[in-house]
Amino acid sequence: MTPAELSRAVQRAVRGAVADGELSVTVPERVVVRAPVPGEGGGGETDLACNVALRIAKEAGRSPREVAEVLRRRLVEVPGVGGVEIAGAGFLNVTLTRTARAELVGRVLARGRVQGRAQGEWFVSGAGGASVGLRAAEGVRAAVVVEALGRILPAGGVGGPGSAEVGEKARVEVIRPRPVEVRHESEGHGVFRESEGRDVRRERAGHGVLYEHGGHEGDVSTPTSREWRTLTARLGPDETRWVLLRAAQHDAVRLPARPVQRESNGRFRVQYAYARTCAMTRNARQLGFASEPGDVGATEGGGWEVREVREVWAAMAEYPGVVEAAARHRAPDRVARHLEVTADAWLRCHDVCPPLPVGEEKPSAVHRARLALAEAAGTVLANGLHLLGLSTPERL
Secondary structure (H helix, E strand, C coil): CCHHHHHHHHHHHHHHHHHCCCCCCCCCCCCCEECCCECCCECCCCCEEECHHHHHHHHHCCCHHHHHHHHHHHHCCCCCEEEEEEECCCEEEEEECHHHHHHHHHHHHHHCCCCCCCCHHHCCCCCCCCCEEEEECCCHHHHHHHHHHHHHHHHCCCCCCCCCCCCCCCEEEEECCCCCCEECHHHCCCEECCCCCCCCEEEECCCCEEEEECCCCCCCCCCCCHHHHHHHHHHCHHHHHHHHHHCCCCCCCCCCCCCCCCCCCHHHHHHHHHHHHHHHHHHHHHHCCCCCCCCCCCCCCCHHHCHHHHHHHHHHHHHHHHHHHHHHHCCHHHHHHHHHHHHHHHHHHHHHCCCCCCCCCCCCHHHHHHHHHHHHHHHHHHHHHHHHCCCCCCCC
16 A cells, blocks of 8 residues: 555545544545654654644544544555554554555566666556646756656656647746856866857657757757766766756755765665665575565564664655656655665665575575565666666666
């Protein structure tokens, strides 16, 4: 069960309570469900949390906890829900069954890792949106942001399959992130900004998404300005894209002097975590076993109940919603930051629940389930890297 699926279950619970006369409220069009946040009624022993009772309590004329109790009685009957607790002022904290958690892992794996194209159908929650045209303002940062949005929008359900043909009537948005200055060695300490004389042309980006950019004829998905060539010569394409996309568009970008391959670099951590998941698969194959979603087994803290396991599961479950939000708000930085969360969560999980047998251990169902969890995390990382235009190295 994903946050989106639980969100729909909560809506049905509110609708049912209204139909039965238990509540007199307007059914909310959107219910936010996410991983529990400490200090906001969330707890480390639950999987998902929802604040809908606080939102509708005033209209219902009852306390948030009373509304939460009405909804709790209905939610405990939902398949996949193992338990529901009321926390704080009226937060609904939901614990899923182990089967439900394993099913999500299996669904992620069923989509497969990126094979040179966006796995957009995994994220679209409804029909494709209207055609959207994107135009980059001056500068390399705008061009890179628009390039990423050309993949994120259809993946997030904006301008996706089934939308109208793109034409002159398509709504056009100009993407204007805070400019970044690029110094060219040939110009000493001078600053060059791509500006006058741009040859702007419009290209089809597929799935109803357009973008405009300057530069030479070539692959429409590759920025070709002088700034881009200068940055990639210094940092490489992956680091350049990450640096320009990781910060929110209104924030300044600090360009490093050179790419850094260490833990302080978010791009390196994400690619390293993905490479580690690939290594787990290779090593398991050598040991003669493959992944199979299931119970990750007992550890000192107890399988799925271990905080590190819950964190990586929550990161995977929230990912589709993150992509949808990134598309809706035109914010590739949301994808980049969530990839860091996913990578960090999986690396911590690996230390607690290693997917491979240790010492004289023989491969078991527990190891197959842990390997499936690792491969599912790798699938999310690969999809996110692809949406941002970064490579997915299987070895680092």
